[in-house]
Amino acid sequence: MATEELVLKITGLKTNFYTYEGVVLALDGVELFLRRGDTMGLVGETGCGKSVTARSILRLVEPPGKIEEGEIIFFDSDDRSGKITPIDLLQLHPEEMLHVRGKRISIVFQDPATFPNPVFRIGTQIAESVLLHQDLSREVVEMKIGEMRNSLTGDLPEERRSQVVEKIRYYEQQLDEPPEPDDKDKKKAAQIVAEEMLKLVKMPSPSSVMMQYPHELSGGMRQRALIAMALVCNPEILICDEATTALDVTVQAQVLNLLNELKKEIGASIIIITHDMGVVAETCNWVSVMYAGTTVESCATVDLFANPVHPYTAGLLTAVPKLHDTRERFPQIRGTVPNLITPPSGCRFHPRCDYCTEICKKEKPELKEHRPGHWVACHNPLS
Amino acid sequence: MKLRDFILRRLILAIPVVFGVMTMTWFLSYIIGNPVAMYINTNTPASAIPAIRRAHGFDEPLYVQYFLYLSGLFQGDWGISTSTSFRPVTEIILLKFPATIELSMIAMIFAIVLGIPLGILSATHKDQKIDHIMRIFALAGVSMPIFWFALMLKHVLYFQLAIAGLPHLPGGERYTLIRYLSFKYTTGFLLIDSLFFYGDFTLFVDALLHLAMPGFCLGYLTIAIITRMMRSSMLEVLREDYITLARSKGLTERVVIYRHALRNAMIPTVTVIGLAFGSLITGAVLTETIFNWPGLGKWAVRAIFSSDLAAINGFTLLVAFIFVTANLVVDLIYGVLDPRIRFG
Numbered sequence: 001m002a003t004e005e006l007v008l009k010i011t012g013l014k015t016n017f018y019t020y021e022g023v024v025l026a027l028d029g030v031e032l033f034l035r036r037g038d039t040m041g042l043v044g045e046t047g048c049g050k051s052v053t054a055r056s057i058l059r060l061v062e063p064p065g066k067i068e069e070g071e072i073i074f075f076d077s078d079d080r081s082g083k084i085t086p087i088d089l090l091q092l093h094p095e096e097m098l099h100v101r102g103k104r105i106s107i108v109f110q111d112p113a114t115f116p117n118p119v120f121r122i123g124t125q126i127a128e129s130v131l132l133h134q135d136l137s138r139e140v141v142e143m144k145i146g147e148m149r150n151s152l153t154g155d156l157p158e159e160r161r162s163q164v165v166e167k168i169r170y171y172e173q174q175l176d177e178p179p180e181p182d183d184k185d186k187k188k189a190a191q192i193v194a195e196e197m198l199k200l201v202k203m204p205s206p207s208s209v210m211m212q213y214p215h216e217l218s219g220g221m222r223q224r225a226l227i228a229m230a231l232v233c234n235p236e237i238l239i240c241d242e243a244t245t246a247l248d249v250t251v252q253a254q255v256l257n258l259l260n261e262l263k264k265e266i267g268a269s270i271i272i273i274t275h276d277m278g279v280v281a282e283t284c285n286w287v288s289v290m291y292a293g294t295t296v297e298s299c300a301t302v303d304l305f306a307n308p309v310h311p312y313t314a315g316l317l318t319a320v321p322k323l324h325d326t327r328e329r330f331p332q333i334r335g336t337v338p339n340l341i342t343p344p345s346g347c348r349f350h351p352r353c354d355y356c357t358e359i360c361k362k363e364k365p366e367l368k369e370h371r372p373g374h375w376v377a378c379h380n381p382l383s
Numbered sequence: 384m385k386l387r388d389f390i391l392r393r394l395i396l397a398i399p400v401v402f403g404v405m406t407m408t409w410f411l412s413y414i415i416g417n418p419v420a421m422y423i424n425t426n427t428p429a430s431a432i433p434a435i436r437r438a439h440g441f442d443e444p445l446y447v448q449y450f451l452y453l454s455g456l457f458q459g460d461w462g463i464s465t466s467t468s469f470r471p472v473t474e475i476i477l478l479k480f481p482a483t484i485e486l487s488m489i490a491m492i493f494a495i496v497l498g499i500p501l502g503i504l505s506a507t508h509k510d511q512k513i514d515h516i517m518r519i520f521a522l523a524g525v526s527m528p529i530f531w532f533a534l535m536l537k538h539v540l541y542f543q544l545a546i547a548g549l550p551h552l553p554g555g556e557r558y559t560l561i562r563y564l565s566f567k568y569t570t571g572f573l574l575i576d577s578l579f580f581y582g583d584f585t586l587f588v589d590a591l592l593h594l595a596m597p598g599f600c601l602g603y604l605t606i607a608i609i610t611r612m613m614r615s616s617m618l619e620v621l622r623e624d625y626i627t628l629a630r631s632k633g634l635t636e637r638v639v640i641y642r643h644a645l646r647n648a649m650i651p652t653v654t655v656i657g658l659a660f661g662s663l664i665t666g667a668v669l670t671e672t673i674f675n676w677p678g679l680g681k682w683a684v685r686a687i688f689s690s691d692l693a694a695i696n697g698f699t700l701l702v703a704f705i706f707v708t709a710n711l712v713v714d715l716i717y718g719v720l721d722p723r724i725r726f727g
Contacts, residue, residue, distance in 0.1 A: 101633035114624040
């Protein structure tokens with residue numbers, strides 16, 4: 001795959017958790033790539049390391065977890081010149097990482113009930129990111145012009161009116177090279193940017209929501225607010241970590257539609273983490289399947305649903321109910337998810353695999369291009 | 384608007400509590416002994432006793448006496464303190480209350496200013512050397528009885544240093560009596576009087592030095608409690624999802640802790656601070672006695688030794704009022720800190 005298309009490339013990512021029971025090898029060589037403008041689904045069963053991968057990208061893995069090795073290359077494109085610079089996120093100084101988090105790569109978390117801070121207004125929480133990452137000098141000047149224009153609509157004596165018009169002209173000259181604004185103006189402008197963002201995520205009555213606290217909103221509204229927080233600084237990559245799992249089905253559909261629409265609007269590349277194949281089919285054009293801390297298959301969504309190559313993916317797909325299903329019982333993948341403190345040797349899936357051979361027990365398969373545009377990590381791929 | 388309703392509701396809820404305390408203190412003091420005994424001594428002629436009984440309403444039925452007691456309370460007649468030259472209880476409370484409050488405030492300032500940062504430090508450096516030191520410091524504060532700690536403090540920082548001829552902290556009283564013999568209080572708060580009404584800075588410093596040892600001694604237990612509470616609630620809050628969200632925004636660790644975590648972690652700590660303020664006043668009984676502090680605590684101890692019922696009642700009521708007020712203030716601060724409580 002040509003690197004200029006990529007926006008994120010993860011190779012050999014290993015993250016361990018040091019618990020009392022032993023070292024949990026949660027991620028063991030995760031390989032992922034995300035093309036610019038793509039929506040990638042990251043699927044797998046609970047505990048396979050999807051969320052740990054997401055947190056590893058942002059280096060938000062908290063003790064006792066630790067990212068051991070690997071490369072997470074983020075191809076950062078400059079907004080103005082379009083120049084692309086590859087950055088290895090794992091090598092960045094923690095302080096430089098602060099400029100990536102929330103600004104270049106942001107994340108929407110799973111549970112809208114627990115993720116917003118309960119003691120701050122929604123507006124404050126969104127504006128916080130804006131104040132942190134954006135240079136608001138232009139917005140401040142625009143805000144001042146807007147205020148002046150508003151005052152023109154009222155009844156003003158002729159003399160005052162010409163003064164205001166003069167002022168507007170003065171500010172419009174500043175637009176090209178806006179001066180450094182003071183903190184108070186910046187805060188006001190950040191609030192305006194935040195409210196615009198709420199409108200973009202289709203929050204009902206955004207101006208009153210700005211002043212409300214998280215507990216006053218419904219689950220769907222809170223999730224919209226979280227999405228607004230993640231998107232407000234125009235990130236390159238948006239990670240949705242089970243962003244719709246905690247919502248009921250109708251709200252889930254609304255949020256997914258919103259994500260599809262927003263993607264066109266902001267042009268970010270999206271990673272959607274889910275265990276719901278329906279969500280993947282609905283929103284993603286690329287899928288990566290994870291099993292027990294490794295990437296097992298990666299290809300276009302259509303291709304995956306039509307021709308799964310890895311035995312695990314195939315098993316996963318046959319277990320998805322279809323609308324006109326007549327099956328009494330769904331087939332299941334035998335066995336259970338392995339304990340990651342003592343993972344199986346070789347291919348981590350081999351104890352549960354119907355196609356297991358000797359080599360599977362000894363050697364860990366690499367993620368290879370099985371056929372053009374279809375990557376798989378398996379010694380005995382299907383078809 | 385909503386904040387006003389909240390305050391009003393909490394105020395109305397405080398009324399039955401205060402009323403209950405009034406009733407309880409009256410009944411309890413009635414059980415202790417014959418109230419007339421307070422007003423007579425061996426020289427009182429037996430024939431005068433019925434007159435005394437009548438004068439204080441002790442010959443009336445119980446419910447009438449209860450009513451008289453309540454109406455007296457509301458009119459500011461809290462009885463006569465027999466152990467303090469038969470002066471009205473309210474007068475003595477007004478006279479001595481500022482000294483106790485001043486001491487408690489200093490103790491509280493010690494507790495908050497030291498306890499909260501120490502708790503945060505302890506939580507953010509969990510299981511590191513600094514955390515262990517803090518925990519030993521806090522455990523010592525919780526375990527040492529005030530009277531022992533006060534005596535030790537006084538012994539080392541006053542007696543031993545004084546004997547060695549070194550600079551030492553004053554061992555008692557509110558100010559150096561020999562130097563400022565004829566000091567007349569205006570508000571009763573020495574720190575305020577000396578600075579704003581007399582403009583005497585040396586007296587202010589003198590008062591501060593006198594406050595240092597009893598203030599710290601009285602506050603140590605509260606410092607320890609606040610540190611421990613702050614540490615545990617901070618640790619709990621730092622595990623919350625909204626902290627992960629704050630970190631994912633790219634905020635610095637400092638902002639995450641002091642803006643996002645602190646306010647949430649303060650909510651349980653404020654409860655403890657409110658309750659501790661009430662117990663500071665009662666804790667002052669021991670501290671004031673040891674440091675010869677002319678406050679309510681010392682007065683209450685003397686009242687107890689001489690079975691001065693009116694004074695004991697007055698002191699009990701006052702402490703109850705302070706507890707109720709402190710809890711009311713805590714409830715209000717809750718509302719400010721946590722928007723979920725404001726409308727609940």
